[in-house]
Amino acid sequence: MFDIAIIGAGVEGSAIARRISRYKLKVCLIEKQDDVSCGASKANSGIVHGGYDDEPGTLKAKLCVKGNRMYDKLNKELNFGYRETGSLVIAFSDDEKRHLEELYENGLKNGVGGMKIIEGERVRQMEPYVSKDVKWALYCKDSGVCSPYEFTIALAENAVENGVDLKLENEVIGINRKEGYFEIVTNKERIECKYIINAAGAYSDKVSNMVGLNYFHIIPRKGEYVLFNKDQSYLVNSVIFQVPTEKGKGILVTTTYHGNLMIGPNAQEVSDREDVTTNEETLDYIVETARRSVKGFDMKKAITSFAGVRPTNNTKDFIIEETEVKGFINVAGIDSPGLTSSPAIAEKVVNILSNMGVKLEEKKDFNPYRKPIIVKKDEKFKGDINAEEPEKHIICRCEKVTEAEIIDALNRPVKTMSIDGIKRRTRAGMGMCQGAFCGSRVRKLIAKELDIPEEQVKQRGPGSSILPKRVNRIDVMKIKK
Ligand SMILES: Cc1cc2nc3c(=O)[nH]c(=O)nc-3n(C[C@H](O)[C@H](O)[C@H](O)COP(=O)(O)OP(=O)(O)OC[C@H]3O[C@@H](n4cnc5c(N)ncnc54)[C@H](O)[C@@H]3O)c2cc1C
Numbered sequence: 001m002f003d004i005a006i007i008g009a010g011v012e013g014s015a016i017a018r019r020i021s022r023y024k025l026k027v028c029l030i031e032k033q034d035d036v037s038c039g040a041s042k043a044n045s046g047i048v049h050g051g052y053d054d055e056p057g058t059l060k061a062k063l064c065v066k067g068n069r070m071y072d073k074l075n076k077e078l079n080f081g082y083r084e085t086g087s088l089v090i091a092f093s094d095d096e097k098r099h100l101e102e103l104y105e106n107g108l109k110n111g112v113g114g115m116k117i118i119e120g121e122r123v124r125q126m127e128p129y130v131s132k133d134v135k136w137a138l139y140c141k142d143s144g145v146c147s148p149y150e151f152t153i154a155l156a157e158n159a160v161e162n163g164v165d166l167k168l169e170n171e172v173i174g175i176n177r178k179e180g181y182f183e184i185v186t187n188k189e190r191i192e193c194k195y196i197i198n199a200a201g202a203y204s205d206k207v208s209n210m211v212g213l214n215y216f217h218i219i220p221r222k223g224e225y226v227l228f229n230k231d232q233s234y235l236v237n238s239v240i241f242q243v244p245t246e247k248g249k250g251i252l253v254t255t256t257y258h259g260n261l262m263i264g265p266n267a268q269e270v271s272d273r274e275d276v277t278t279n280e281e282t283l284d285y286i287v288e289t290a291r292r293s294v295k296g297f298d299m300k301k302a303i304t305s306f307a308g309v310r311p312t313n314n315t316k317d318f319i320i321e322e323t324e325v326k327g328f329i330n331v332a333g334i335d336s337p338g339l340t341s342s343p344a345i346a347e348k349v350v351n352i353l354s355n356m357g358v359k360l361e362e363k364k365d366f367n368p369y370r371k372p373i374i375v376k377k378d379e380k381f382k383g384d385i386n387a388e389e390p391e392k393h394i395i396c397r398c399e400k401v402t403e404a405e406i407i408d409a410l411n412r413p414v415k416t417m418s419i420d421g422i423k424r425r426t427r428a429g430m431g432m433c434q435g436a437f438c439g440s441r442v443r444k445l446i447a448k449e450l451d452i453p454e455e456q457v458k459q460r461g462p463g464s465s466i467l468p469k470r471v472n473r474i475d476v477m478k479i480k481k
Pocket residue numbers: 007008009010011012013030031032033036037038039040041042043044045046047048049170171172173199200201202203204207222223224265307308309310311334335336337338339340341
């Protein structure tokens with residue numbers, strides 16, 4: 001019998017698990033994928049928002065500002081990669097300046113500090129490559145960028161280190177309400193627990209329905225991006241937004257935590273919650289809109305496109321509450337700024353649990369620290385693709401990822417066996433060649449380290465081995481001969 005079962009290991013479920021792992025409670029984190037951070041928490045802008053554009057009084061407004069202020073300390077503890085960059089919302093006309101003033105007022109009401117409205121000339125001093133047509137901007141000092149999947153992985157690793165039982169490849173398919181407890185039915189097992197926290201992202205309405213709660217629904221909203229090579233990052237120092245629209249914060253131009261230029265996202269309602277395809281028309285729109293902010297990026301330096309699906313709900317605010325089903329808490333429909341808010345959401349959930357009578361007794365041996373996987377290399381670093389020592393042996397040339405880093409990633413508390421899992425933890429395959437050079441080397445290393453045949457190494461998730469395709473190609477070549 002677990003005290004608490006958390007359903008969904010995105011950033012919300014993982015932040016909650018890590019926050020609760022400091023108490024003497026038996027906790028499990030249940031995830032249907034083969035790794036944590038496989039939903040919205042994997043594919044988003046990675047912006048730690050200042051909190052000026054959420055409607056005052058909403059949970060979004062309160063938790064975004066609070067969450068933002070928790071990042072610095074969290075990064076010191078968990079080493080996931082966070083940098084305060086500041087942000088600019090740019091305006092091209094006096095009419096748009098009025099929006100900036102509204103945002104500024106909103107920000108003050110929400111308790112955001114470090115904001116000011118600045119003139120175009122000052123904007124161009126800060127951002128020399130921003131469009132000459134920019135007349136005004138709202139500057140917010142407190143915004144930043146983080147690596148969202150590394151953050152989620154770090155939270156989950158630290159939660160497991162502190163005793164949380166992570167159950168991967170466990171899809172919740174039903175929940176039975178029993179006398180004073182729940183029985184969660186997954187594709188693999190039956191799990192008994194006293195409390196359930198539903199953090200199932202785009203499926204949080206479906207999980208809520210499993211206990212008979214139908215009071216909200218998810219409207220999946222896709223956002224697409226284009227990612228550029230690091231040599232384009234000279235174009236932007238901070239995060240550059242345009243004036244927001246009804247649908248959200250609009251197309252931004254930023255440099256990611258690891259130094260790639262990134263543009264996007266749009267906001268398109270989709271019927272399929274798994275729809276992470278990108279399409280040419282949308283990417284054209286994103287490129288065209290981003291060029292209004294910063295003209296100079298080179299499309300020949302685009303590395304890849306990707307998309308994420310926001311778990312937007314129909315109430316226009318986060319749903320974080322004890323429900324009428326005793327013991328069942330919804331942390332549901334958490335769209336933007338859910339990444340920023342996640343540490344504050346976790347704290348709110350602890351308060352809810354406390355109000356519900358859960359005894360929160362601190363563990364003496366709680367360890368808040370987690371070492372980074374990616375080691376920043378200085379200019380003196382002499383790696384080599386043929387080096388003997390794992391610390392010097394380069395596996396991924398583009399991102400200078402060493403064998404030692406990949407071995408470290410494979411031996412962490414959250415086990416990954418897939419090439420994509422290694423990519424998210426080490427950046428092997430994230431560079432210009434997108435894994436063309438290192439993909440097979442990573443696969444070999446995973447097989448060797450885990451002592452499994454190469455064909456058992458997956459690209460991502462069950463049934464995604466990439467080896468059969470290679471075998472087919474070889475067969476075809478043989479036929480031609
Ligand atoms: C395009 C885009 C841009 C964004 N930009 C930002 C930003 O810049 N800053 C910001 O603060 N926020 C941003 N967000 C919002 C942020 O990404 C989300 O709020 C956050 O990731 C939601 O986390 P989650 O844990 O609720 O959902 P998810 O990450 O989707 O996690 C839910 C998990 O539940 C699992 N699950 C679902 N059903 C089941 C089941 N039946 N059994 C077991 N497991 C299940 C899923 O596999 C998934 O891993 C953005 C979102 C998107 C999509």
